[in-house]
Amino acid sequence: MRTQVAIVGAGPAGLLLSHLLHLNGIESVVLETRSRADIEATIRAGVLEQGSMDILDQAGVGERMRREGALHHGFELAFGGKRHRIDLTELTGKAITVYPQHEVIIDLVAARLAAGGQLLFEASEVALHGTDTAQPSVTFSHQGEAQRLLADFVIGCDGFHGVSRPAIPAGVRQDFQRTYPFGWFGILVESAPSSDELIYAQHERGFALVSTRSPTVQRLYFQCDPQDHVDNWSDDRIWSELHARTASDGGWKLNEGRIFQKNIIGMRSFVCAPMRSGRLFLAGDAAHIVPPTGAKGMNLAISDVRLLARALEAFYQRGTEELLDGYSDAALKRVWRAEYFSWWMTRLLHTFADASPFERQVQRAELENVVSSRAMRTALAENYVGAF
Ligand code: RFL
Ligand code: PHB
Secondary structure (H helix, E strand, O other), X not given: OEOOEEEEOOOHHHHHHHHXXXXXXXXXEEEOOOOHHXXXXXXXXXXXXXXXXXXXXXXXXXXXXXXXXXXXXXEEEEEOOEEEEEEHHHHHOOOEEEOOHHHHHHHHHHHHHHOXXXXXXXXXXXXXXXXOOOOOEEEEEEXXXXXXXXXXXXXXXXXXXXXXXXXXXXXXXXXXXXXXXXXXXEEEEEOOOOOOOOEEXXXXXXXXXXXXXXXXXXXXXEEEOOOOOHHHOOXXXXXXXXXXXXXXXXXXXXXXXXXXXEEEEEEEEEEEEOOEEOOEEEOHHHOEEOOHHHOOHHHHHHHHHHHHHHHHHHXXXXXXXXXXXXXXXXXXXXXXXXXXXXXXXXHHHOOOOOOOHHHHHXXXXXXXXXXXXXXXXXXXXXXXXXXX
């Protein structure tokens, strides 16, 4: 098989890149280890920045997101028994949309298939070859047959545990990372929303987040030990922890409902630089991870592939490699802003077991400073909506 661009991984990065390339007349093949049903059902992110919504719209896949997603003009910070609104739109002129990542995936897969796009699901033994030559290729097994896909470029969109990043020689690559001593316990609940907007709660028992998925399904998280097991958490124990951490003035109360999914995720910050080696380019979680506190992961994946699509378009239509050569630096600039913000939000809102009494007081003072200073609220809002 031969194509112009071989894309490894059908997450938001790989699927959107394939579609953006198609719109520019560039051919690609997407290889994915999991099944279509599996990628369309995996619950992950929920927040799209305005810039991400705009890209999905421009790519012609934003229609359902606009119709079914919930536009949010602000969110709340809760601490010390009080809630404080961060008015995103008043502070930045922008908003965010809560629209689940798996719905973005469903829309992108449908658009690719409707356009005759080549998506190969359940590909196994995916391996990259010759990425430092002008003729890279990817070998894999599909429906029991060993195959080789020849391409001009290979784009690694295969997430943090994929095969692409390790294909960049260790001597070329620098990895920066930080692992946090806590995780998030996430649940999906059948209930009406408890709040019109997301609530990020700081509490001495640990962080909690009240998010939503739809008018009938809510997404809640609370800080936990990353080594803990979901089986240790009965529904009653989960509710009592969430109530304790989100309790606030004015008679507001979290709605309970049937919990139908529980999971625990670890938290890390990670950056691989450069995001390119020869004819191999990385995009999305394959190159960088942020803790979910700032809701940046899917948005970074989308902004990486927008840069890459433009660079590949310049290469195929004008024969210039300038944008390809500038891709890693341009992407990393935005990545580091998001890394900084995600780390800052994480530090601001979580309880660190080893924090001294002094550090705990300073953390509270920083929260007070954020909610009482318009300049601080504006900086938070600009970072949250992605106005950088
Ligand atoms: P993905 O989505 O991980 O997709 C990679 C795909 O590659 C496949 N794959 C391979 N395919 C072929 N060959 C191989 N060898 C392969 N190895 C892997 C995988 O099966 C998969 O289908 O990466 P991508 O496209 O870079 O997208 C990144 C986002 O998924 C991720 O950053 C976000 O989910 C992070 N995130 C959030 N981001 C936001 O922007 N807003 C949020 O509100 C938000 N909340 C979250 C999150 C992530 C979370 N978890 C579960 C880590 C909340 C959570 C709980
Ligand atoms: C989510 O709804 O899954 C979500 C929302 C905001 C975050 C992280 C996750 O910061």
